[in-house]
Amino acid sequence: MPNKGRLHEPTMELLERAGLHVERTADRQLYADTVDPEVTVLFARAADIPEYVRDGAADLGVTGLDQAHESGAVVEATGDGSEASTAGGEDADGAALVDLVDLGYGRCRLVLAAPEDGDITEIDDVDGRTVATEFPNVTRSFFDSRGIAPDIVEVTGATELTPHVEMADAIVDITSTGTTLKVNRLAVIADVLESSVRLFARANVVDDPKVGQVATAFESVVAAEGKRYLMMNVPTSRLEAVKDVIPGMGGPTVMDIAGENGEDESGQVAVHAVVDERRVFEVITDLKAVGASDILVTEIERLVE
Numbered sequence: 001m002p003n004k005g006r007l008h009e010p011t012m013e014l015l016e017r018a019g020l021h022v023e024r025t026a027d028r029q030l031y032a033d034t035v036d037p038e039v040t041v042l043f044a045r046a047a048d049i050p051e052y053v054r055d056g057a058a059d060l061g062v063t064g065l066d067q068a069h070e071s072g073a074v075v076e077a078t079g080d081g082s083e084a085s086t087a088g089g090e091d092a093d094g095a096a097l098v099d100l101v102d103l104g105y106g107r108c109r110l111v112l113a114a115p116e117d118g119d120i121t122e123i124d125d126v127d128g129r130t131v132a133t134e135f136p137n138v139t140r141s142f143f144d145s146r147g148i149a150p151d152i153v154e155v156t157g158a159t160e161l162t163p164h165v166e167m168a169d170a171i172v173d174i175t176s177t178g179t180t181l182k183v184n185r186l187a188v189i190a191d192v193l194e195s196s197v198r199l200f201a202r203a204n205v206v207d208d209p210k211v212g213q214v215a216t217a218f219e220s221v222v223a224a225e226g227k228r229y230l231m232m233n234v235p236t237s238r239l240e241a242v243k244d245v246i247p248g249m250g251g252p253t254v255m256d257i258a259g260e261n262g263e264d265e266s267g268q269v270a271v272h273a274v275v276d277e278r279r280v281f282e283v284i285t286d287l288k289a290v291g292a293s294d295i296l297v298t299e300i301e302r303l304v305e
């Protein structure tokens, strides 16, 4: 997993929520045990993680899809039936990376951009010009597949500066909010790649049961994201109206409320349901209107579907 930078914290949080508590003793420690004796965590640069996994130094890796492509790996999709895709050149040693789970964070686009008021307005204009990037392999294969041959200059950061100091005519760089491009007066010419952080495995470990367990645990955290758990009391006579308000995932769970003798004396049932967090406000208003009371809203840590 990433040792620093923007991907470090969310990845640590993901491991915690997935139940894989990391037992780290020092801040700069580069490997650590987890509560699972079969799972050890290595901390490396986001850009190096695909190489660790392809080499077999690690079996699984958490990093951006952009980094996987830049490493030159063949990236195979799983689970969603989509075709395996390749970018960034051939996988010489045959060590493909399997994209197991889209973890949802680090969402960004790799784009071709050029000065707003310059003479580059479409991809073809870049032919014979200079493009600066932190992603030379992805950039080269993007232009190769279009029969365009710019000079590619590799930089390690602050790429947006290069067109203003005559180092490059255009750039291929990451954008998410678009702020950095805008303040540097650069316009998007074309999309190169969409990326987010993924759980990758080396192809030859995909069938390992432990790899499956980690993937399922990570998936359950992603599935719980943006969901809330609602608990409430409902008069039996109002149950159907409440069910109409919360269609939920396979409908709500309905339980008897035990009275003193273990019998339902209140004429009420307890109803539990999973609701999209964006709908919570609206759903609570509707639930109260149809007679629900004592409504509790809680976060969901994991959701194993």
Ligand SMILES: Nc1ncnc2c1ncn2[C@@H]1O[C@H](COP(=O)(O)OP(=O)(O)OP(=O)(O)O)[C@@H](O)[C@H]1O
Binding pocket: 004, 005, 006, 007, 046, 047, 063, 064, 065, 066, 067, 105, 106, 107, 108, 157, 174, 175, 176, 177, 195, 196, 197
């Ligand atoms: N602005 C951004 N928004 C969303 N995701 C991003 C953004 N910048 C980078 N990423 C994702 O994070 C990955 C790691 O980025 P990078 O290697 O630049 O590390 P960093 O966390 O930005 O740290 P630093 O730039 O200080 O080395 C990228 O490959 C990309 O997948």
Ligand SMILES: O=P(O)(O)OC[C@H]1O[C@H](OP(=O)(O)OP(=O)(O)O)[C@H](O)[C@@H]1O
Binding pocket: 156, 157, 158, 159, 160, 173, 174, 175, 176, 177, 178, 179, 180, 181
């Ligand atoms: O569209 P925005 O929201 O502005 O984000 C895009 C910027 O974020 C990243 O930079 P980062 O802060 O990681 O610095 P770096 O260039 O040194 O990696 C990326 O390289 C872009 O410069």
Ligand SMILES: [Mg+2]
Binding pocket: none
């Ligand atoms: Mg960065």
